[in-house]
Amino acid sequence: MRSPFPGMDPYLEHPALWPDVHNRLIAAIADTLAPLVAPRYYVGLERRTYLLSLDDLVFVGRPDVAVLTGSARVAEPQAPAYEVAAVSAPSPLWVELPTEDEVSDNYLEIRLADGGKVITVLELLSPANKLHERGREIYESKRSAIFGSRTNLIEIDLMRAGEPMPLRGKPVHSDYRILISRSWQRPRAQLYHFNLRAPIPAITVPLQRGEDEPMLDLNAVLHDLYARARYDLMLDYNQPPVPPLNDADAAWAHELIANAQRA
Template identity: 45%
Template sequence: MPSIFPGMDPYLEHPDLWPEVHHWLISLIAECLIPQVRPKYKVAIEKRIYPVNTTNQDDVLLVGIPDVTVKRQPNPPDAPSSKVAVAPPSTKPVTVIVPMPEEIKQGYLEVRDMTTGSVVTAIEVLSPVNKRSGEGRETYLKKRQRVLGSLTNLVEIDLLRWWKPMPLLDNTIESDYRVLVSREERRPRAELYTCNLPEQLPTFSLPLRPEDSEPIVDLQAIINSVYERGGYDYQLDYDQEPVPAFSENNRIWAKELLKTGI
């Protein structure tokens, strides 16, 4: 059963669901591209590792790591009697969990030349660890700058309403979702596709080499396939507010949509 939302389903943005949705997205984008770019190019799924600070509850929440808990130690059995008087301990210890380094493995796509192995196009689907302030965003922005300063094209897909979008110069456009297509030969100019929650997601051409025909990526068809193949019509609770919450205008629109669509 398809989602009732005409574009992005905002309930898929929940941090607990997003790692799975992200995996589906990059897998289905690769599935879409492979028949369009072969035999000259191949599509590779790569992984980047981000450290996570488990002492920061925002990090713990946003990447789906379970809350750190403090467990009380069971009461010890009664000690054997002794003729020596021993002062009882003033406090009983508790068992605690110390912060340990955690890592998130996040996938991204590269279109590579089949002969040389060189990366022609990098495709990024952003996640909370990329967007929120902190080490993850800084790591991603450094990688982004390296790509923008190279001969590699960049496609950056942002389907998360939370947090500041990735930086662009002289851009005041506000939107819920966006796709950046940066062609190496046209920099610093790039193409920005934007849409808001009530609208369908864009279709765009994926840049390769200037002499190549460009494959088409229908992002709306891909997110529809994610929803159906992931079985999210059975998982999502549309009686609850999504995370992140609707804006006031979107809440009114979504309330009417959900009333008529369910």
């Protein structure tokens, strides 16, 4: 089954599923771009790591640790049933220690094949770098460093949750966004803003100034991935998506899903 939605499928945004979608989609984008920029450039899959607390890991989509923070905690010992002397050693309290674990995000770098110079960075935003305060600070610092360099940036935001990444001027309201910042055009940049009911727009990928820019059909990449990965087996379209839709979009989505299921 293919996704019933013309563009982004909001059911893929569920925090428990998004890490899988993120990693597969960024790899699929790399596989799509590699032959388009070869042989002058190659596309590298890079990784950034965050140290987050257990509660934060649940927040950014690591459901496996929910067991550790929920019902599976070690039970506190019960008082003995027999009587003890009036003077006794105090019983110890059971406490929890701050614990951290690693969360990694993948992103792409388009590099010159004859030296490895980074020409373009492609970021697909995740809960770790959009929704989590410390992760967002780390990402925004890197983002600012790119804006002060000669490296291009493509920033893809396919999550409705959270505040959009900062821009100058009047805020732009939309469900999803793609920012293309060419180093030679700064501080100006292109922003593709689109909503749930629209296909994801195709974009051109900046390389070096004056060079032809290959076209990336992100909508086709995502929908091909949906079919290959069989995400339809993971999604319950009888339930509302997470995060929820507004009333108008929820009614539209319900009709869309019903039509797809009848087909």
